Amino acid sequence: MKNLIQFIFLAVFVFTSGIVSVSAQTPTPSPSPSPMTMDMEMPMSSPTPKPSPSPSPTNMPMDMKMPMSMPSPTPTPIVPDEDEANKPPIPPFPAPKSWGKPINDELPHSFILADILEFSPKGGDSNFRWDTEGWYGGDFNRIYFKSEGESSTVEKDYSADFQILYGRFIKTYYTFQVGGRVQTNTFRGGNATRVQAVAGIEGLRPLKYEIEALAFVDPKGNVSGRFTTSRDYLVTQRLILQPRFETNLAIQKVERFKTGRGLNNIELGLRLRYAIQREFAPYIGVSYERSFFGTADLVRQDGGSVGQFRFVLGVRMWH
Amino acid sequence: METNFINRRAFLQGIGAIGALAAFEKIVPAYARTGFGTENAARIDGELSGDVIDLTISETPVMIGKKKGVAKTINGTLPGPIIRLKEGQDVTLNVTNRLKETSSIHWHGILVPPAMDGVPGVSYPGIEPGETFVYKFRVKQSGTFWYHSHSPGQEQAGVYAPFIIDPIKPDPFEFDREYVVVLSDWSFMSGKEMISKLKKSEGYFNFQRRTMEEFISNVREYGWKPTWENYKMWAEMRMMPTDLLDANGSVYTYLMNGLAPESNWTGIFKPGERVRLRFINVGAMTFHDVRIPGLKMTVVAADGQNVQPVEIDEFRFGPAETYDVIVTPKEDRAYTIFSEALDRSGYTRGTLAPRDGMSAEIPARRPRPLRTMGSMGMMMEGGMDSDMMKLEMGENMKAGGEKMDMSGMKMPMDKKMEMPKMKTADPKMDKMPMKSGDMKMPMPKSDDMKMPGMDMPKMDMKKMSESEIPGTTPVKHAPGKHGIGNQSVPDFTSSRLNDPGIGLGGDGRKVLVYTDLKAVEKFYDTRPPQRELELHATGNMERFMWSFDGKKFSNGEPVHFKFGERLRWTFVNDTMMEHTFHLHGMWMHLENGHGDFIPRKHTVIVKPAERVSVAITPDERGPWAFHCHLIMHMEVGMFRVVVVSDELPEENK
Numbered sequence: 001m002k003n004l005i006q007f008i009f010l011a012v013f014v015f016t017s018g019i020v021s022v023s024a025q026t027p028t029p030s031p032s033p034s035p036m037t038m039d040m041e042m043p044m045s046s047p048t049p050k051p052s053p054s055p056s057p058t059n060m061p062m063d064m065k066m067p068m069s070m071p072s073p074t075p076t077p078i079v080p081d082e083d084e085a086n087k088p089p090i091p092p093f094p095a096p097k098s099w100g101k102p103i104n105d106e107l108p109h110s111f112i113l114a115d116i117l118e119f120s121p122k123g124g125d126s127n128f129r130w131d132t133e134g135w136y137g138g139d140f141n142r143i144y145f146k147s148e149g150e151s152s153t154v155e156k157d158y159s160a161d162f163q164i165l166y167g168r169f170i171k172t173y174y175t176f177q178v179g180g181r182v183q184t185n186t187f188r189g190g191n192a193t194r195v196q197a198v199a200g201i202e203g204l205r206p207l208k209y210e211i212e213a214l215a216f217v218d219p220k221g222n223v224s225g226r227f228t229t230s231r232d233y234l235v236t237q238r239l240i241l242q243p244r245f246e247t248n249l250a251i252q253k254v255e256r257f258k259t260g261r262g263l264n265n266i267e268l269g270l271r272l273r274y275a276i277q278r279e280f281a282p283y284i285g286v287s288y289e290r291s292f293f294g295t296a297d298l299v300r301q302d303g304g305s306v307g308q309f310r311f312v313l314g315v316r317m318w319h
Numbered sequence: 320m321e322t323n324f325i326n327r328r329a330f331l332q333g334i335g336a337i338g339a340l341a342a343f344e345k346i347v348p349a350y351a352r353t354g355f356g357t358e359n360a361a362r363i364d365g366e367l368s369g370d371v372i373d374l375t376i377s378e379t380p381v382m383i384g385k386k387k388g389v390a391k392t393i394n395g396t397l398p399g400p401i402i403r404l405k406e407g408q409d410v411t412l413n414v415t416n417r418l419k420e421t422s423s424i425h426w427h428g429i430l431v432p433p434a435m436d437g438v439p440g441v442s443y444p445g446i447e448p449g450e451t452f453v454y455k456f457r458v459k460q461s462g463t464f465w466y467h468s469h470s471p472g473q474e475q476a477g478v479y480a481p482f483i484i485d486p487i488k489p490d491p492f493e494f495d496r497e498y499v500v501v502l503s504d505w506s507f508m509s510g511k512e513m514i515s516k517l518k519k520s521e522g523y524f525n526f527q528r529r530t531m532e533e534f535i536s537n538v539r540e541y542g543w544k545p546t547w548e549n550y551k552m553w554a555e556m557r558m559m560p561t562d563l564l565d566a567n568g569s570v571y572t573y574l575m576n577g578l579a580p581e582s583n584w585t586g587i588f589k590p591g592e593r594v595r596l597r598f599i600n601v602g603a604m605t606f607h608d609v610r611i612p613g614l615k616m617t618v619v620a621a622d623g624q625n626v627q628p629v630e631i632d633e634f635r636f637g638p639a640e641t642y643d644v645i646v647t648p649k650e651d652r653a654y655t656i657f658s659e660a661l662d663r664s665g666y667t668r669g670t671l672a673p674r675d676g677m678s679a680e681i682p683a684r685r686p687r688p689l690r691t692m693g694s695m696g697m698m699m700e701g702g703m704d705s706d707m708m709k710l711e712m713g714e715n716m717k718a719g720g721e722k723m724d725m726s727g728m729k730m731p732m733d734k735k736m737e738m739p740k741m742k743t744a745d746p747k748m749d750k751m752p753m754k755s756g757d758m759k760m761p762m763p764k765s766d767d768m769k770m771p772g773m774d775m776p777k778m779d780m781k782k783m784s785e786s787e788i789p790g791t792t793p794v795k796h797a798p799g800k801h802g803i804g805n806q807s808v809p810d811f812t813s814s815r816l817n818d819p820g821i822g823l824g825g826d827g828r829k830v831l832v833y834t835d836l837k838a839v840e841k842f843y844d845t846r847p848p849q850r851e852l853e854l855h856a857t858g859n860m861e862r863f864m865w866s867f868d869g870k871k872f873s874n875g876e877p878v879h880f881k882f883g884e885r886l887r888w889t890f891v892n893d894t895m896m897e898h899t900f901h902l903h904g905m906w907m908h909l910e911n912g913h914g915d916f917i918p919r920k921h922t923v924i925v926k927p928a929e930r931v932s933v934a935i936t937p938d939e940r941g942p943w944a945f946h947c948h949l950i951m952h953m954e955v956g957m958f959r960v961v962v963v964s965d966e967l968p969e970e971n972k
Contacts, residue, residue, distance in 0.1 A: 088455075
């Protein structure tokens, strides 16, 4: 092997320094369809591809020097090209639409996530709660669906909201969302329902906090807002701790929906899930909710408690 | 002609060996495809040659390890049959599609007329179900190549196979026996589904993330502050330092010649024989680190092109690259061919043995490395925070990487520069027109470059054997971040062709680097580049978006080459993942400092924050595909059409 390497180096040196000329059996390679004989006759010709009809090598810059000491730019035996006649026609560019695209980079995807889907046992106050979100679309434009709410498992009371939004990817980590929301509450047989316009943003903050900030306006001009943030901490690859914070705010008091002015409530949650699969993770956790100010007064009026501590059992799922 | 004879004999012996192996495999109930207790795979037990070759793409049940799956195959085997042709011959390949969807075959690295290149939507419409497409071309080269489907999801599903071309003039090295070693990544999940998971859940397949457990052990080892700062910094960037491969051993079974590690593909040798191994990485998403404990490998060809022999212990290759190595096992024992995924999440192995049924020890996998700020081209204010680097360095040394951060960001004059290639710039280069303003051809001044052994007698000689590597001096990224489709840009990028890559090079093994590759023969065109283009690899990993210059294929513009020009194309990797860029239809001459002997490649790795320049002579007119060969990066947008025409459009001049 050593000898071989030496031989190669020697051969290379000999070639490059132009001491010997290359044997005639190695025609100058040319990517052009020009006949071989021509190449053989002009081994000193420019190594530029000789495009047959139009472009000429004459537009090469003049400073392009070919070391003339080199008899042939390459000693490789290169196979002559196919005859022009045998060459299939060059495919058109742009390609006909009927050919399709080479890749499907605009394929839409669909996503549905139940971030919270849980039961909270608390005697007569036991309830079921959900916070779900989904989307359909491509990288930049998506249709979002969201629903959040809770329902007593003892009484017939519930409160729920449903949103349909258009989402536009506007910043590296953020989606702008705009659309409509239906909010409906049933408490002791009385129902209150309203429609609201929604605008907001969803994304990932530095330090990897997922955030969602939405503002709602109803036809009467009542403005409220919700802010949610959560973060995943990996205890192990599959055991994940998720602290979660949610707060509701309102500018006007809307008694039917039990919202006072200013800060309505905050909720702190801590859920520990085990991801059997990434898509399926049962969890246990705790959640503490507290109402403030005018909202707290409304809650008290109804005989509710201003601060609630709950133990929860649930599953986080997505598809 | 003597050597030719020897080579011919070697070739026949090689075939004999493959034949014998095939015969053994058939002891297990034939058509092992559905046989029980064995893996189906059509091992490479047959070669197709001659002037007319028929190929059929169809769905085939397979056994991978002990699990059943359905592959898309060529002629019913996984990998498909070896096509073996002779340089200079004319060949007709009839490809029939028996799938329920459009299919295609692309001849990877093989120079063919554009209509024969096999990229649906660029070369032709593809092959509809039930149809046969006739490929006809002249084989104008020799070496180790492969062929595969260029239709979504089909390559990963099994539509790949080796394509070997024997040279007219014998190769400048000798061997007694040869094997093709195809490394692939098999998934029971379809490529489409995998992309969908990644789009919805960042790092879906990464089960090697940093956890609280690791945090605690890092605190114990490196102290509170370095650990906290490192974790905090990554969280601030909204990225993961464990983001090494998008899809890895958690979803893939890595195969060697279609066999899972437990099925142990075996190549037979007689002690003392020189065995040529033609390694082909057909993996959809996997960088493989290959070594054969106990044997030195002599690399003799890269991407099918002969190179001056380099003796190494290990090499990394990305999807679509090939290396031919020669090993000479002297002992009468088994040797393991061991291939680890870059992120160490999985491996495959095979065996070189004097007799069948033998196996050698399977080495332990090394710990996964970590991405470092430096390797991503992030320049810290006032130099690197040494505390933070402590953790990065420590973890990467454990993983087998280099002690120092080899980014070249911090110390442009570190040990890489000792290599005798940072030369006074070639005078011809001075006249090269610069295209974009931010681009800078680093022209180190000669007094900066006082290094031993750099005296060369004549300019002419220098140009032939050595040249400057473009981008050796770090280049500052131009303002702008390529839009929202790109997460971030490195502060600086530089050429790191002699950096073996993350997790390699620090454990005493000689690992192949791109600067080792030196062509045996010159290409016909050795002009210095007259025109420069720059292309940035971009991506948003949070949404699994991959693109060039921030624009995926559907939003991007084609790239124009002028027929007959010599141009320099510089790839700048603004992402934190490695990519392999593949240009169809013409060679890319990797500008790695070897003057006229820079190697030809069809696929080049570009590491995070790296800039790699290739010289190109567009010598075949037509539309050609250019893309990242990490198939999922390609399918979500890292793709462009390169148009070679006689005149450049006005705006591209």
